Amino acid sequence: MRDLSQVWVYLAASPLLHLTLTLIAYQAGSWLHRKSGNNPLVNPVLIAVLALVGILVFTDTSYQTYFNGAQFVHFLLGPATVALAIPLYRQFEHVRKSAIAILASIIAGSLTAAGSAVAIAWAMGAGTGAIISVAPKSVTAPVAMGIAEQLGGLPSLTAALVILTGITGAMLGPLVMNFLRISDWQARGLAMGTASHGIGTARALQVNEVAGAFSGLAMGLNALATAILLPLAWKLFF
Amino acid sequence: MLAWFTLILCCQLAGEVATGLLALPVPGPVLGMVLLFLFMAMKREIPEGLAQTGDALLSNLSLLFVPAGVGIMAHATLLAQDWQALSVAVVVSTVLTIAVTALVMVWIKRLTAGVTNDA
DSSP: OOOHHHHHHHHHHSHHHHHHHHHHHHHHHHHHHHHTTSOTTSOHHHHHHHHHHHHHHHTTOOHHHHHHHHHHHHHTHHHHHHHTHHHHHHTHHHHHHTHHHHHHHHHHHHHHHHHHHHHHHHHTTOOHHHHHHHTTTTSOHHHHHHHHHHHTOOHHHHHHHHHHHHHHHHHHHHHHHHHTTOOOHHHHHHHHHHHHHHHHHHHHHHHOHHHHHHHHHHHHHHHHHHHHHHHHHHHHHO | OHHHHHHHHHHHHHHHHHHHHHTOSSOHHHHHHHHHHHHHHHHTSOOHHHHHHHHHHHTTGGGGGHHHHHGGGGGHHHHHHTHHHHHHHHHHHHHHHHHHHHHHHHHHHHHHHHHHOOO
16 A cells, blocks of 8 residues: 555645545535525635635645646636626616616725725725725726736735625625615625625625626626726826 | 537637737626627527526636635735735725615615606
């Protein structure tokens, strides 16, 4: 029989191990989420991420090694984003009816997201690089990183803040809207997609198809709105 | 199933190429979403196989964010520098954004519904 460390060397070099671990960690997170009665605070992404980071730190594995396996899951983000057109098409009659309200609320949300993040980070004494990097935090990662780079921020810090914002929105969003007594699925979806991009959309899709469709729409339109408005506003104020 | 998955990848590829060439301020997959939408609009329906493929992709959308989420560990030192300001900014701003977006939508829908009477 071979030494266990030899088997480990083989496994660590193959994508199989970390791909499998990713799927197991996520399903464990989903199981806990269901056990909690779909409580938004018991977020499957957060649970899976914490478990995997723990495993990687414990086994002294670099993120690069992990990503060699996890990239197969990561790759599907692109096609899944394209597929958001399907729930959107199913809801398009409703989208057309409320077009003005949708645009107004996404623009209001886009300005609130960037403006309040910048104001809070500045008031609490964050450095200029961090302030710029947090500004596009509600936008889907590739666009947010592009905006941060354009304004002189740190794209990799923005990428991390985008993920944290997504998880925060998925966890707190449903509670905030329940507190405000907002029961309209269109409004709930738009808010999730505007504030917390794809991770909020994933949560919205699980709960309600209307909310999921509007969330996917908001994610796309907010990326566009922020990419246009944020650099303009930045020039105006600084 | 395979043909529809290929169509989805073609939409993404076309989106990536177009955003790259024209330096558009949206990511390739979002433009790909627009292209797939136009495909269904032209067909005036969602083909059965496309609906199945898309729903399969979207049924575990949360899972697809896990690898990027684990990536936060690679940026731990960057986050640590201003962690107090950044964590308050992320949490408070996200809550505010959700409240503002949802409330504006509800208010304007209520206003316009009174005018057009079709809600």
